[in-house]
Amino acid sequence: MSLMEILRVIRRLVVGGIAGSLAYPGDFAFYMLGTIIGPIIAAFVWRAAIAAGADLPVDADYITTYFVLLSLVTMLASAWLSVFMADTIRDGRLNVWLARPGSYLYEIAANNIAEKVVKLVILMPMIAIFAWFVRDSLTLDAAPWRWGALLVSTAMAAMIFFWLDVAMGSLGFWLEDISGLEWGRSLLTGLITGQMIPLALFPAWMQGFLHVQPFRYTVSFPLEIVVANLSTQEVMTGLGVQAGWTAVFIVAGLSLWRRGLRSYAAVGA
Amino acid sequence: MRPPPSVGVFATDSFLGTQGVICMVSGVRQPGVAVSGAAFDASAAREGGIITVRHLSKTYTFHRQAPGLRGAIRGAIRRQTESRLAVDALTFSIQPGEVVGLLGPNGAGKTTTLKMLTGLLDPSGGEVRVLGYRPFERKTEYLRRISLVMGQKTMLWWDVPAMESFYLHKEMYGLSDALFRESLDELAALLEVEDLLQVPVRKLSLGERMKMELLAALLHRPEVVFLDEPTIGLDVVAKDRVRSFLADINRQRGTTIVVTSHDMDDIEALCSRVMIVNHGHMVYDGGLADLVQRIQPRKRVRATFAVPVEVAPDAFADGLVRVLDPDESDSGGNVLALEVEREALGDLLSLLPRLGPLVDLAVADAEVEEIIRDLFTGAAVTESAITGKEVAR
Numbered sequence: 001m002s003l004m005e006i007l008r009v010i011r012r013l014v015v016g017g018i019a020g021s022l023a024y025p026g027d028f029a030f031y032m033l034g035t036i037i038g039p040i041i042a043a044f045v046w047r048a049a050i051a052a053g054a055d056l057p058v059d060a061d062y063i064t065t066y067f068v069l070l071s072l073v074t075m076l077a078s079a080w081l082s083v084f085m086a087d088t089i090r091d092g093r094l095n096v097w098l099a100r101p102g103s104y105l106y107e108i109a110a111n112n113i114a115e116k117v118v119k120l121v122i123l124m125p126m127i128a129i130f131a132w133f134v135r136d137s138l139t140l141d142a143a144p145w146r147w148g149a150l151l152v153s154t155a156m157a158a159m160i161f162f163w164l165d166v167a168m169g170s171l172g173f174w175l176e177d178i179s180g181l182e183w184g185r186s187l188l189t190g191l192i193t194g195q196m197i198p199l200a201l202f203p204a205w206m207q208g209f210l211h212v213q214p215f216r217y218t219v220s221f222p223l224e225i226v227v228a229n230l231s232t233q234e235v236m237t238g239l240g241v242q243a244g245w246t247a248v249f250i251v252a253g254l255s256l257w258r259r260g261l262r263s264y265a266a267v268g269a
Numbered sequence: 270m271r272p273p274p275s276v277g278v279f280a281t282d283s284f285l286g287t288q289g290v291i292c293m294v295s296g297v298r299q300p301g302v303a304v305s306g307a308a309f310d311a312s313a314a315r316e317g318g319i320i321t322v323r324h325l326s327k328t329y330t331f332h333r334q335a336p337g338l339r340g341a342i343r344g345a346i347r348r349q350t351e352s353r354l355a356v357d358a359l360t361f362s363i364q365p366g367e368v369v370g371l372l373g374p375n376g377a378g379k380t381t382t383l384k385m386l387t388g389l390l391d392p393s394g395g396e397v398r399v400l401g402y403r404p405f406e407r408k409t410e411y412l413r414r415i416s417l418v419m420g421q422k423t424m425l426w427w428d429v430p431a432m433e434s435f436y437l438h439k440e441m442y443g444l445s446d447a448l449f450r451e452s453l454d455e456l457a458a459l460l461e462v463e464d465l466l467q468v469p470v471r472k473l474s475l476g477e478r479m480k481m482e483l484l485a486a487l488l489h490r491p492e493v494v495f496l497d498e499p500t501i502g503l504d505v506v507a508k509d510r511v512r513s514f515l516a517d518i519n520r521q522r523g524t525t526i527v528v529t530s531h532d533m534d535d536i537e538a539l540c541s542r543v544m545i546v547n548h549g550h551m552v553y554d555g556g557l558a559d560l561v562q563r564i565q566p567r568k569r570v571r572a573t574f575a576v577p578v579e580v581a582p583d584a585f586a587d588g589l590v591r592v593l594d595p596d597e598s599d600s601g602g603n604v605l606a607l608e609v610e611r612e613a614l615g616d617l618l619s620l621l622p623r624l625g626p627l628v629d630l631a632v633a634d635a636e637v638e639e640i641i642r643d644l645f646t647g648a649a650v651t652e653s654a655i656t657g658k659e660v661a662r
Binding site for chain 2: 001005008009011012013015016019020023024092093095096098099100101102262
């Protein structure tokens with residue numbers, strides 16, 4: 001298929017995905033409520049700690065702005081397809097895709113985009129309400145180029161998570177069940193992405209590791225661009241490192257997917 | 270476009286050298302008889318088909334594990350790998366416009382064969398060509414000329430109207446607006462689903478959903494359609510509609526159809542030719558009527574009289590007619606059930622009115638389902654089945 005044909009297929013998949021998602025608006029509202037509740041609680045806990053005199057390496061403005069933007073970046077960067085993908089492989093539904101001129105990867109990518117469009121529409125008003133309540137220490141006056149860099153960085157973070165999910169889901173070609181692995185992955189990434197606790201609040205001796213590991217670039221780094229007032233040099237270097245990690249995850253995901261397909265063709269489903 | 274039924278050919282394994290033929294027909298090897306395992310090659314003469322398969326084989330590798338905790342631990346430490354030959358040197362070809370039924374009991378190798386024909390599985394040996402392509406390469410040009418319908422797996426989005434899925438197919442198969450609209454209108458009319466195109470798929474009945482699956486599968490006018498259990502779970506009305514639709518498509522478009530089904534009514538309604546596979550071997554390749562005549566050449570006659578009739582056991586001493594057990598529904602002895610050689614049918618029919626006042630008469634071949642069941646289990650199979658002279662039961 002030509003690139004234009006692939007893009008037309010993905011566009012149609014996105015349209016169908018949005019239409020399908022809108023069949024369950026209530027479910028999505030609850031998902032988004034779940035996405036924003038954590039950051040709201042965390043913001044109020046850390047703000048209370050600072051108000052009580054806790055000695056933290058960041059101030060209340062940092063904490064507030066970080067957690068207000070966190071649910072947005074987390075949602076835009078996230079992927080949730082590995083378990084579905086493994087199920088599709090295991091129960092043979094993949095056959096329907098393999099017999100048609102369009103990769104299953106187009107379907108899951110389009111599904112990811114479509115659901116994010118719907119989630120964004122639902123999440124934005126919630127974030128606005130949260131922001132209004134904490135407006136006293138919310139700092140959103142970063143330079144426009146920082147917001148642009150945040151968008152680019154979030155897009156790369158989404159690529160990292162997407163291809164990580166493809167890699168994890170592809171394990172379904174060989175494993176009966178990946179839910180245990182998925183649980184472990186969620187726990188690990190929750191901790192070292194900055195999703196539960198800003199990486200700046202971890203002990204100093206951990207900072208070296210936290211700065212180089214790839215998961216910093218899925219949540220924390222995009223937020224740091226706006227919140228932590230990184231220098232231009234630090235932002236550019238970070239984006240370069242993030243691009244490198246993105247490439248690594250694309251190669252890993254594609255390799256496992258292709259190897260899996262060969263294995264699938266050898267043993268059947 | 271349906272070609273005339275071809276002459277059926279049984280796969281045979283030769284044994285004991287000069288004795289020549291034949292000890293295995295049904296795919297259930299007779300105990301204690303040596304067989305050579307020679308590859309079935311009878312249809313190799315039909316060259317140049319739209320589908321050509323030569324010595325196609327597929328071996329699966331799997332891990333064996335003993336039950337219980339000990340077995341699980343042992344299996345985790347040292348895996349026992351075994352392999353199983355699912356398809357063994359199949360050779361056949363299919364001509365454009367044929368409707369071929371691929372039959373076999375569970376585990377016979379028919380679905381594996383279908384998967385290799387559609388490119389889902391990489392053959393372990395032999396060669397497959399469909400429309401001149403190697404299916405496993407899964408080239409876009411190839412996939413745009415075939416279609417696969419799996420009765421138990423949907424290609425439609427569940428939560429939105431089927432029309433959304435059809436638009437997706439339009440893009441996948443690169444259809445122009447005009448061709449898409451023309452094909453959609455034609456198929457929707459044939460399937461009588463014009464009013465259902467805007468209804469979410471989850472709101473459709475099973476039969477309506479299968480019609481939509483078929484519509485999606487045929488929108489791009491594929492030259493070859495592979496159907497895996499297309500009527501599974503449908504009621505009799507829906508089954509009948511699906512069968513007549515497929516027959517119409519074959520007749521109007523000349524579409525080649527390869528179908529697997531456990532429903533013999535599907536096979537009878539659609540297929541001019543059947544290929545029976547068992548234990549990975551081709552057991553039979555030919556016309557359905559020919560199969561019936563070879564395995565069960567006798568006609569079944571059911572005569573109903575106004576009064577009870579009695580037939581002496583030696584009434585038909587020539588061996589051409591056999592009295593069957595009385596019908597369960599016949600409590601009064603008014604019904605006579607017989608099995609008769611075809612050449613003796615005329616004589617028998619002229620004799621029956623002399624036995625008593627005849628009120629009803631039915632003459633039929635044996636049920637196809639019964640024939641196939643016997644083939645799968647080996648019950649009807651002896652050497653004589655090949656020669657067509659007599660079938661031991």
